[in-house]
Amino acid sequence: MTDEAAQQARFRDDVTVELVRHAARDSDVLWAARVSTAGEQSLEELEKDPERSKGLINFLMRDRHGTPFEHNSMTFFVSAPIFVFREFHRHRSGWSYNEESGRYRELQPVFYVPGEERRLVQQGRPGKYEFVEGTPEQHATVTSAMEDSYRRSYDAYREMLAAGVAREVARAVLPVGLFSSMYATCNARSLMHFLSLRTKDERAAIPSFPQREIEMVAERMEARWAELMPLTHAAFNAHGRVAP
Numbered sequence: 001m002t003d004e005a006a007q008q009a010r011f012r013d014d015v016t017v018e019l020v021r022h023a024a025r026d027s028d029v030l031w032a033a034r035v036s037t038a039g040e041q042s043l044e045e046l047e048k049d050p051e052r053s054k055g056l057i058n059f060l061m062r063d064r065h066g067t068p069f070e071h072n073s074m075t076f077f078v079s080a081p082i083f084v085f086r087e088f089h090r091h092r093s094g095w096s097y098n099e100e101s102g103r104y105r106e107l108q109p110v111f112y113v114p115g116e117e118r119r120l121v122q123q124g125r126p127g128k129y130e131f132v133e134g135t136p137e138q139h140a141t142v143t144s145a146m147e148d149s150y151r152r153s154y155d156a157y158r159e160m161l162a163a164g165v166a167r168e169v170a171r172a173v174l175p176v177g178l179f180s181s182m183y184a185t186c187n188a189r190s191l192m193h194f195l196s197l198r199t200k201d202e203r204a205a206i207p208s209f210p211q212r213e214i215e216m217v218a219e220r221m222e223a224r225w226a227e228l229m230p231l232t233h234a235a236f237n238a239h240g241r242v243a244p
């Protein structure tokens, strides 16, 4: 790696998730649901304490009346490795994405290296893996192999750019451990579906076995959503973390 690039290289074991915009409250579920029986009077829900109607939220969740959970919006800024984004962008319904471009900007040398708490060793069968602690030697091997590989690939990238090669061509050598950034906008219903698949939680009626790194993103999103819509979040947990 060139001296300049070597100085710039950053190795991260975490992800960034920031809630940048939101219009999401428990009462948004209630007026959307109550129009069914109250027509325009459903707007009165805007002024009322949603706590008194948490039974309705629980009923909607339990019986999977999902559409009232769509009348809200949350926009997250996410910075995470490209391999996380590959999994993330499989979620098509109720999600909007915009991601930084490897064609229009020079990609920065920020790379993922698992932290000490990341379980390294996989056991079990596909679809139901368990992960157990790695030894200190395995962690040392992972760290040195990744950092070395990242440095060499970024060096090759810079070499091609210096030779006048287009960014969109040179980026082919960069690994999926490179960090990217995006805005992701969703509603409570699409977020619940994402959380049901991308978190592992003992309250889940249908267990999922997500990769830890996308789960790190999902956990941070869930924490912010729970602050905005605590009654909806509680109902989601109470009914097996199944999206309505």
Ligand SMILES: Cc1cc2nc3c(=O)[nH]c(=O)nc-3n(C[C@H](O)[C@H](O)[C@H](O)COP(=O)(O)OP(=O)(O)OC[C@H]3O[C@@H](n4cnc5c(N)ncnc54)[C@H](O)[C@@H]3O)c2cc1C
Pocket: 090, 091, 092, 093, 094, 193, 197, 198, 208, 209, 210, 211
């Ligand atoms: C643990 C785990 C392992 C995985 N492994 C693999 C793998 O090995 N290979 C792989 O390719 N993917 C894999 N995936 C990705 C998975 O197949 C889904 O693409 C991803 O979880 C998004 O789920 P989704 O389609 O339900 O979500 P969304 O795209 O957000 O869709 C939400 C819901 O909308 C409905 N819907 C959306 N689009 C359609 C459609 N075209 N037709 C009918 N209904 C639709 C469905 O009800 C769907 O559940 C894995 C996911 C997980 C969680």
